[in-house]
Amino acid sequence: MTAPTRSGGPISTGCVLAVDVGGTTMKGSLFDEDGRIRHTVVVPSRADADRDPVDAVRALCRRLRDDALALDAPPVGIAVVTPGIVDEAAGIVRYASNIRFRDVPLRALVRDDLGLPVAIGHDARAAGVAEAVAGAARGLDNFLLLPLGTGIAATVVVHGEPVPGATSSAGEVGHMPVYPGGEPCPCGQRGCLEVYASAGGLARRYARLGGTPELDSRAIAAATATDPLARSVWDTATHALGTALATLTLTLDPARIVLGGGLAEAGPQLFDPVRDALRSALAWRAAPEVLPSAFGAVAAQVGAAVLARRAAGLAVPEGWAAPVSEPVAG
Known part of the structure; x- marks a missing residue:
C-alpha cells in the first residue's frame, strides 16, 4: 500500500484504529468520527520462523498509528481483535493456534507501544458488536x-x-x-x-x-x-x-x-x-x-472500531458505521 497523503486539515477528531488479526492476513484501518474507513493497511499474519508473531501485530499497530498522524488524524484509541480464546477483561489472548499466540498480554503491549487506550477482543464477538450497533441485528x-x-x-x-x-x-x-x-x-x-x-x-x-x-x-x-x-x-x-x-x-x-x-x-x-x-x-x-x-468481511474491523471508541470513552450511537446500502436478504 502506498504511503498516506495529507490534503487540507484534519480528517476529523475522534478517529480510532481497528486491527483484525486473521489466520492469513492482518487488516488495520483508521475510522473517522462518523465510522467511515479513511485508510487501510493489509499485511500477512503468518510470521516466518525468524519473527515473533506478536511483534508482527505490534509493528502493524505502530505503522497504523504513524499513518494516522501523517494524515493529520491523531487517533484517540485502538482495538485489536483476534481469533482463539480471548480474555477481553484482562486484555490477554490466552490461545490462538492459527497465529501462534499463547498467554499474550496484548493490551499492555500495545498500550506501551502507542500510549493510547486499548481494547482487546475476540474477532467473532467483535463482528457481533458491529451487527448489533448498525447491521443485521440492529435493535x-x-x-x-x-x-x-x-x-x-x-x-x-x-x-x-x-x-x-x-x-x-x-x-x-x-x-x-x-x-x-x-x-x-x-x-x-x-x-x-x-x-x-x-x-x-x-x-x-x-x-x-x-x-x-x-x-x-x-x-x-x-x-x-x-x-x-x-x-x-x-x-x-x-x-x-x-x-x-x-x-x-x-x-x-x-x-x-x-x-x-x-x-x-x-x-x-x-x-x-x-x-x-x-x-x-x-x-x-x-x-x-x-x-x-450487513458488513461482510469487514464486520470484525467495524466491531473493533466500536470497541476502540468505547475504550477511549467515546459514545457509539446506534447506526454508527452503518453500511451505505443495506444488503438484500438471500
Missing part, C-alpha cells in the same frame, strides 16, 4: 452471528451483551459434532461442523474426496450445477449448517441468526437450503430469521 438483544470463514465461531448475544463464557471460549460452534463418528477434525474430534460447513473445511473435503485441490469454496459453489461431487459436498455443508442452527435455536432461542464470512457471499445458494434444513429440524416451533451480515 435486537438476543441473536447469533456465525462468520463462515476458515473456521466457524459464533457470537452469542444475550440481553444485549456478547457472552464470553466461563473460560472465554463461548461460541466455538465449529467444533459442535453434527455427524457423530464422522470425518476427523484437526481439533481431534470427529464430525465437527467446521469439517463440513466452513469455507476452508468445504474446500478441504472436496479435495479429499477426489475433487480438484485448487478449488476454493466459491469455485465449488459455482460448480454445483455441473460437478456431482461439488453438489454433494455443498448439500452436505448446507444440511450440516441447518442442523447446527436448529440445535443452537433450541438452546438459545435467538430472535435472529446472522451468517457472515466468505461463504455467506454465495447468497440464496447458501441461505435457501440452510433455511430449509433449519425449518425441517424444528417440529414444534418457528425458525428464527436467517439473514446475511
Whole structure:
C-alpha cells in the first residue's frame, strides 16, 4: 500500500484504529468520527520462523498509528481483535493456534507501544458488536452471528451483551459434532461442523474426496450445477449448517441468526437450503430469521472500531458505521 497523503486539515477528531488479526492476513484501518474507513493497511499474519508473531501485530499497530498522524488524524484509541480464546477483561489472548499466540498480554503491549487506550477482543464477538450497533441485528438483544470463514465461531448475544463464557471460549460452534463418528477434525474430534460447513473445511473435503485441490469454496459453489461431487459436498455443508442452527435455536432461542464470512457471499445458494434444513429440524416451533451480515468481511474491523471508541470513552450511537446500502436478504 502506498504511503498516506495529507490534503487540507484534519480528517476529523475522534478517529480510532481497528486491527483484525486473521489466520492469513492482518487488516488495520483508521475510522473517522462518523465510522467511515479513511485508510487501510493489509499485511500477512503468518510470521516466518525468524519473527515473533506478536511483534508482527505490534509493528502493524505502530505503522497504523504513524499513518494516522501523517494524515493529520491523531487517533484517540485502538482495538485489536483476534481469533482463539480471548480474555477481553484482562486484555490477554490466552490461545490462538492459527497465529501462534499463547498467554499474550496484548493490551499492555500495545498500550506501551502507542500510549493510547486499548481494547482487546475476540474477532467473532467483535463482528457481533458491529451487527448489533448498525447491521443485521440492529435493535435486537438476543441473536447469533456465525462468520463462515476458515473456521466457524459464533457470537452469542444475550440481553444485549456478547457472552464470553466461563473460560472465554463461548461460541466455538465449529467444533459442535453434527455427524457423530464422522470425518476427523484437526481439533481431534470427529464430525465437527467446521469439517463440513466452513469455507476452508468445504474446500478441504472436496479435495479429499477426489475433487480438484485448487478449488476454493466459491469455485465449488459455482460448480454445483455441473460437478456431482461439488453438489454433494455443498448439500452436505448446507444440511450440516441447518442442523447446527436448529440445535443452537433450541438452546438459545435467538430472535435472529446472522451468517457472515466468505461463504455467506454465495447468497440464496447458501441461505435457501440452510433455511430449509433449519425449518425441517424444528417440529414444534418457528425458525428464527436467517439473514446475511450487513458488513461482510469487514464486520470484525467495524466491531473493533466500536470497541476502540468505547475504550477511549467515546459514545457509539446506534447506526454508527452503518453500511451505505443495506444488503438484500438471500
